[in-house]
Amino acid sequence: MERSEDLTPEQEQALLKARKRVIETIGNNMELYGITQSTGHLYGLLFFQNKPMTLDEMGRAMEMSKTSMSTGVRTLVDLKMVNKVWEKGSRKDLYEVELDWFQTFADFFSLKWRKAAEMNLHALRRTKSELQELAERYAGDEAFQHQLQADLSKIDEAIRYYIWLNRLIETFESGEIFKLVPKDMG
Amino acid sequence: MERSEDLTPEQEQALLKARKRVIETIGNNMELYGITQSTGHLYGLLFFQNKPMTLDEMGRAMEMSKTSMSTGVRTLVDLKMVNKVWEKGSRKDLYEVELDWFQTFADFFSLKWRKAAEMNLHALRRTKSELQELAERYAGDEAFQHQLQADLSKIDEAIRYYIWLNRLIETFESGEIFKLVPKDMG
DNA sequence: CCGTTCGTACAGTTATTTCTGTACAAAGTA
């Protein structure tokens, strides 16, 4: 915790204790984002910091090596959960959390789910055309046709799902989702 | 692959090759669901099966132990990605994938994200009231008040986000999301 | 009942991931 505000030790203790619950709960649940428990904990730490933090400060607060802070914070930056900020006069890199969690959520889906959706869609489409070629080549074989059609109809349904998923992700990226599901209910 | 349809070895080869791309791509991307690569691969295998499969058949196809199949398939059942099915005459447990991927996606979010959202919301609210108590107790101390207000406003914004997230998840659970973002575009 | 067959608990092994300390390149400072 930053010391610039000069709290009494008693106050500081009480504040740290209150923060701790949130830091740990959030840290634990961040595995949903595919990040490690300790990186989640780092995120929680940064969340309550009211000033950008250096790697050394993180290391001291987390009681971990600077190397780990470096890799942890890089993960968070890649996920756009944490931003690198500049401060004149300081040679050190400074980091602070992105406080707009709506944005964080949207960015996460753009980054991870869209990539997966597009890879899967690509694989499905390639395999679909491959199966269609097989269907033509062995046009007479009824048993094989039957099998191919079973696979093809599954693939078509999967493609339909991924097209939908891509569209859903688009609503996250564009912010349209907040028109469909408003941030505050009326 | 089930042999009941009696394909030629050549046809079977071609089919397996075509399926392989999809199985592996999907299997790899399933880490987004927090499942292991090999469990993802198992899912891909089941996807193309046109009959429910036993643990022994899975083990043979995956070249892995039956124990691993048992734990893998249990994970998939817990996530409602795979269903246990009954077939008279068979003493063995049979499993098949849930083919409705829209449903699978919705179930996954209900299960995992809602649980996390509720835990976080709970922690945030508890900490919020704890901070409010501190604010009352040290009503005169300006430096401390300043710090408490900084924390409280962050917490309020986080609470706002989780309330929204819960509402979003509700639209998945109720199927309302498919009214907001239609399965097929008009 | 007794003998099978099935699924899974459990303990041990193997494989993977996470974390640390050292070393070094980059960039600033004098």
Added chain:
DNA sequence: TACTTTGTACAGAAATAACTGTACGAACGG
């Protein structure tokens, strides 16, 4: 230019997770 300071690559150590084989209880068939 030499001297610091900073962030990260890299290799090894420590911690976790995944996988396997054995063993055993449950369910069924004779």
